[in-house]
Amino acid sequence: MKSIFLYFKDSLTYNDDLFMTEHIYDDVHVVLFGLKSLIDLPKTNQAIQNQIQAPNESKESVVQHLQDIGDKITTKEQALSAIFNGKLLIYITGNPSYFISVIPINKELQRSIEAPTNESVLQGSQYSFNEDRNINVGLLRKEIVSEKLKVKDVTIGQDNTRNISVLYYESKADQQMIDKVIQLLEKNKSKELHHIQDLTKMLGLSGWNVVSQLYTTELPQEASTAIFKGKIVLFVDRFPFALILPSMIGDMFMLENDRNFTYPLMISIRSLRIFGFLMTLILPSLYVALVSVNPEVLRIELALSVAQSREGVPYPAFVEIIIMLLILELILEASVRLPKSVGPTITMVGGIILGQAVVEAKLVSNLLIIILAAVTIANSTIVGVQNSTSIRLFKYIILIFSASFGVLGILVGLFFVCAYLSSINTFGVPYLNVKFSKDDLNNG
Structure with a gap:
């Protein structure tokens, strides 16, 4: 037994949360090994005693009970791995050939089941996964x-x-x-x-x-x-x-929670998400295309109104919208990183003051502020944080094409985005597949 103590002492140097405690279960001398940062030892010890306690038990019966409630471990390496996985090791004095690994009563290190924090549910189950x-x-x-x-x-x-x-x-x-x-x-x-x-x-x-x-x-x-x-x-x-x-493209627009509404409402909600998806991709590019490259597409009244809103703005429309989009990305990132108690207030006040200040300083047009607000709201309708982030990146690609080729550039950019999405497949299932079934792997 001395060699075992020395082995664990050498292997677990600087781990002061390791315990090695001698105990007696009905005349059977054992040594308990584990990490007190993971195991509630008093409760675990009481639970073991309750399982093996019986009148007139022989020493062999107690040893058999201990073997029944755990798993045999025959090597010291396996024992060390079990300790770091939060298990309790029982060493029976006089049986140096094996340990018994028992699942203990753990300390409460994980949070309880709570309502979802990143995905809102209107009608449906109000609990979410946690770290366990x-x-x-x-x-x-x-x-x-x-x-x-x-x-x-x-x-x-x-x-x-x-x-x-x-x-x-x-x-x-x-x-x-x-x-x-x-x-x-x-x-x-x-x-x-x-x-x-x-x-x-x-x-x-x-x-x-x-x-x-x-x-x-x-x-x-x-x-x-x-x-x-x-x-x-x-x-x-x-x-x-x-x-x-x-993963498939339908994950951006469809939630199972939508089926808790009637069919007309479900179709309307999903259509709004698709509209928000297209609005996020197209609206910034459409502003640049119609202001800089193809103003003749606009009606004369609308063209004059747009020209009046941009009077005094020193930058081209492309530079103007890129600067504001990057500032908006910073605001969105800051809203995630700031503490929840002050984040919404600071980002809202910062956005309002910034938007009003840049307009009054004649650095951007009023119309652009409206477009950016609409794009931000539309982007938030997409399901999933990763999906909404990827769409935010796609809109810059279409924006570059629209600055060069106008309305035609928007179509070219959308073509490249669609071509890219169609090239993605996961284990043989195309990303643009709308309805998945197990036969899709065989059909391609």
């Missing part, structure tokens, strides 16, 4: 009460291990895609996983795509709907959201 992977799997189990919901766990990493749960519906998901995802994760088990970019590389997806091929959501209702459609859901330790693949 097992809780997230449990939430989906409550949404999908069926034996066909399958869960496969994979451990990734050597220095910093993370567990990934792969969830799918057996009769609806394509087995070929499931096997490929699990095979890629198993193949990259030795690599470290710190963020979504690492996971994207492990799955063999391009990390340079503007549009993410992994759709994220914190709503169990959306994740369960994706599973029923045959998609795969991934949960990663300490990631408070579900990762859904394959």
Whole structure:
């Protein structure tokens, strides 16, 4: 036993939260190993005693009970890994050939199930995923009460291990895609996983795509709907959201929560999102095209009104809108980074003062401020933070074409955006596919 103490002492140097405690369970001497920062030792110890306590128990029966409530570990390396994964190790004195690894009562280190913070729900379940992977799997189990919901766990990493749960519906998901995802994760088990970019590389997806091929959501209702459609859901330790693949263009406009409204309302809401998508892409470019390149397209009254609003502005329309768009991007980024108590107030006041000041200083036109406000509102109608961010980038591409070729440049820019989106596919499923089914992998 002395060598075991020395091994853990050498391996866990500078880890003062390690405990090594001797205990007696009905005349059986044991040593408990674990991290007091992760394990609630008094509650765990009491729970073990309640499970093995019985009258007239022999020493062999107690040892057998301890083996039944845990798993045998035969190497010191496995024991060390179990400790850092938050498990309790039991060493039975006189049995130096193995340890017993027990799942303890953990300390409350994760937040409880709360309402979603990044995705608003008008009519639907008001709870969201959190950082505990097992809780997230449990939430989906409550949404999908069926034996066909399958869960496969994979451990990734050597220095910093993370567990990934792969969830799918057996009769609806394509087995070929499931096997490929699990095979890629198993193949990259030795690599470290710190963020979504690492996971994207492990799955063999391009990390340079503007549009993410992994759709994220914190709503169990959306994740369960994706599973029923045959998609795969991934949960990663300490990631408070579900990762859904394959991602498709419909994820920008369609929420399962929309189906809680009547059909006319659902169609109207989704049509508004599509209109907001097109408005975000086209409106800034249309301003530049009609002011700088093709003013003859406007009616004479509207052309005179636009010219009057730009009277005294020293910059071309393209430079004017680029400057204001970049300032607007800074305001949006600041609204995310600032504390919630002061962020909305500061960004609103800053936006109002800035907009009024630049107009009075004759640096930009009144019409441009209206267009920027409309574009910002329209961009916010798109579902998902990653989707709205990618659309913000696409509008600059179309803006450059419109500054060079006018209205024709808008059409050229839209053509390039559509061509780019059509080139994206995830495990053989095209991004522009509107309705996904497991047969899409076979049909191309």
